[in-house]
Amino acid sequence: MAKRIDVSGLSAYYGSTRAIEDISMTIEPRSVTAFIGPSGCGKSTFLRTLNRMHEVIPSARVEGKVMLDDENLYGSNIDPVAVRRAVGMVFQRPNPFPTMSIYDNVVAGLKLAGVKKKSVLDGVVEKSLKGANLWNEVKDRLNKPGAGLSGGQQQRLCIARAIAVEPQVLLMDEPCSALDPISTLAIEDLIGELKSQYTIVIVTHNMQQAARVSDRTAFFNLAGVGQPGKLVELDDTPRIFSNPSVQATEDYISGRFG
Amino acid sequence: MTSSPPAVPPGRDRRSRRDSRVGDKIFFNLTRGSGILLLVIMAAIAGFLAYRSGLALSKDEGNFLTTFEWTPDAPKPVFGIAVLAFGTIVSAVIAMAIAVPVAIGVALFISHYAPRKIAQPFAYLVDLLAAVPSIVYGLWGALFLVPHINGLTSWMDQYLGWTYVFSQTVPGATPRNLFTVGILLAIMVLPIITAVTREVFRQVPRMHEEAALALGATRWEMIRTAVLPFGRPGIISASMLGLGRALGETIAVATVLSANSVLSLHILDPGGGTFAQNIALKFGEAQPFGRDALMASGLVLFVITLVVNGAARLIIARRKEYSGAAA
Numbered sequence: 001m002a003k004r005i006d007v008s009g010l011s012a013y014y015g016s017t018r019a020i021e022d023i024s025m026t027i028e029p030r031s032v033t034a035f036i037g038p039s040g041c042g043k044s045t046f047l048r049t050l051n052r053m054h055e056v057i058p059s060a061r062v063e064g065k066v067m068l069d070d071e072n073l074y075g076s077n078i079d080p081v082a083v084r085r086a087v088g089m090v091f092q093r094p095n096p097f098p099t100m101s102i103y104d105n106v107v108a109g110l111k112l113a114g115v116k117k118k119s120v121l122d123g124v125v126e127k128s129l130k131g132a133n134l135w136n137e138v139k140d141r142l143n144k145p146g147a148g149l150s151g152g153q154q155q156r157l158c159i160a161r162a163i164a165v166e167p168q169v170l171l172m173d174e175p176c177s178a179l180d181p182i183s184t185l186a187i188e189d190l191i192g193e194l195k196s197q198y199t200i201v202i203v204t205h206n207m208q209q210a211a212r213v214s215d216r217t218a219f220f221n222l223a224g225v226g227q228p229g230k231l232v233e234l235d236d237t238p239r240i241f242s243n244p245s246v247q248a249t250e251d252y253i254s255g256r257f258g
Numbered sequence: 259m260t261s262s263p264p265a266v267p268p269g270r271d272r273r274s275r276r277d278s279r280v281g282d283k284i285f286f287n288l289t290r291g292s293g294i295l296l297l298v299i300m301a302a303i304a305g306f307l308a309y310r311s312g313l314a315l316s317k318d319e320g321n322f323l324t325t326f327e328w329t330p331d332a333p334k335p336v337f338g339i340a341v342l343a344f345g346t347i348v349s350a351v352i353a354m355a356i357a358v359p360v361a362i363g364v365a366l367f368i369s370h371y372a373p374r375k376i377a378q379p380f381a382y383l384v385d386l387l388a389a390v391p392s393i394v395y396g397l398w399g400a401l402f403l404v405p406h407i408n409g410l411t412s413w414m415d416q417y418l419g420w421t422y423v424f425s426q427t428v429p430g431a432t433p434r435n436l437f438t439v440g441i442l443l444a445i446m447v448l449p450i451i452t453a454v455t456r457e458v459f460r461q462v463p464r465m466h467e468e469a470a471l472a473l474g475a476t477r478w479e480m481i482r483t484a485v486l487p488f489g490r491p492g493i494i495s496a497s498m499l500g501l502g503r504a505l506g507e508t509i510a511v512a513t514v515l516s517a518n519s520v521l522s523l524h525i526l527d528p529g530g531g532t533f534a535q536n537i538a539l540k541f542g543e544a545q546p547f548g549r550d551a552l553m554a555s556g557l558v559l560f561v562i563t564l565v566v567n568g569a570a571r572l573i574i575a576r577r578k579e580y581s582g583a584a585a
Contacts, residue, residue, distance in 0.1 A: 051472065053468065053471065053472055056468070056471055058374070081474050081475070081476050082474070084471060084472055084473065084474040084475075085473070085474030088472070088473075089472040091465060091468065091469065091472075093465055095463075095465040095466055095468070095469040096469075097466060097469065097470075097483065097484060097487070098466070098488065098580065099487035099488055099490070099580045100487070100580070101580075108470070108473055108483060109473035109474060112470075112473055112474055112475050112479050112483070113474065144579075145579050145580050147579075147580075148579065158469070161469075161473070162472075162473075165473065165474070
């Protein structure tokens with residue numbers, strides 16, 4: 001179920017401002033690809049174009065092509081709602097639905113898809129929470145509110161919610177930036193396990209994290225304030241961190257940025 | 259060892275801190291005083307109503323709760339609230355049944371559907387409706403709504419008459435009835451409920467809406483998953499504000515309703531009454547004892563309002579841990 005993402009000539013706009021310009025890249029299935037780069041370089045914007053979440057912001061639009069295997073996500077006959085069911089997303093701040101129990105949070109996506117059978121839902125809850133390494137911590141309080149969990153648990157709950165619908169791709173937008181080191185480690189371990197089944201793309205500001213979890217790393221940069229962000233290079237993670245082919249990448253990684 | 263001089267001289271620091279403590283004290287006492295004052299005023303109103311009601315109730319020759327008539331100034335004073343309580347509750351229920359769904363729809367339109375250019379002026383317009391005086395609504399109701407609602411009431415009599423509630427004893431009678439009052443009240447409370455729910459819907463954190471969208475929710479599903487549950491306590495509070503106005507509305511009801519002392523389940527028949535309307539109608543010509551009797555009816559309205567509000571608080575508190583306040 002993991003699929004390949006093939007992006008070509010993609011630009012994204014907020015109104016008349018171009019946020020990212022002419023990005024092309026291929027993301028392999030069953031791998032972890034990390035996006036790194038300075039703030040404002042468009043990593044998150046680019047990530048959000050991969051499941052058509054960019055366009056939910058008023059006046060935002062996208063040009064270019066994103067192929068998921070052989071289907072263009074921006075094709076005229078494609079429903080963005082269907083895209084978001086196939087490409088799951090985990091956000092920077094844990095955002096379980098505050099009005100729902102842990103159980104209902106996990107099955108929220110399935111219920112949207114029309115699954116109602118209790119036995120099916122029960123199975124998915126257990127499988128997804130186990131998949132997110134959260135089952136043992138919450139199995140006795142599935143009917144308690146999701147907002148009562150710790151930050152790290154909430155983020156794993158959000159991952160469980162995202163994988164419950166069995167997406168083909170999992171996008172993570174700085175999933176650990178609001179978490180303490182122990183919770184971060186738990187999420188990173190989880191990413192390592194999930195990549196056997198999913199295509200994972202993760203945005204991170206933490207370069208050690210990119211080095212630890214990813215197979216491939218993409219470095220984004222922008223020429224200056226107000227300029228659109230661009231993809232500088234995408235390569236195997238060890239190579240990016242030891243011997244990048246572009247000087248700007250090396251400057252950024254070694255802290256000589258700006 | 260050289261110690262660097264403190265940036266602020268100690269004496270001055272201490273004095274400014276003491277100043278701020280005095281400020282704290284003044285502010286604390288001010289807020290506490292306001293709180294106490296509010297309780298005292300509430301208690302004074304309740305006490306006054308209870309005292310004067312007691313005077314009247316002790317001389318009531320009828321049963322205060324079940325009597326239909328309101329003749330406290332007759333040689334043998336007989337008065338009861340049955341018709342008034344029925345009319346008040348029925349008209350308020352009709353008003354809420356119509357106003358709450360429409361208000362939620364209008365509020366969602368403003369907060370989530372309309373383009374910003376339309377939403378702003380539209381929201382302003384709705385707020386403006388809340389500022390229209392009751393008497394204007396009353397005149398509009400009497401001069402426009404009553405003559406024009408005949409078609410609807412006749413239609414309801416014809417096709418929904420089998421429900422008993424919507425059948426008319428005299429088909430085509432002037433619709434100065436509880437149903438028309440309910441519709442008028444719905445229009446009056448709509449802007450209040452809309453304004454409050456709109457603000458609540460606007461405060462739904464963007465991240466919850468995005469969570470729903472990213473799971474593959476359509477816009478309506480996103481509203482059902484993230485916006486409405488989050489706004490639920492706000493919707494209840496807003497409805498209570500609206501209900502308060504509907505229960506207590508006086509002049510508009512008095513202008514539209516042709517009041518009498520008949521308790522009829524046919525809500526399309528002219529007649530009936532409400533607490534506030536009855537007080538407005540009878541207060542001017544009432545003797546001192548009659549006024550005490552009217553205050554007794556006012557006390558009942560006061561209690562009904564308290565009970566309804568308390569019930570709403572309970573509903574909100576019961577789901578507190580799911581309110582999103584912890585997020």
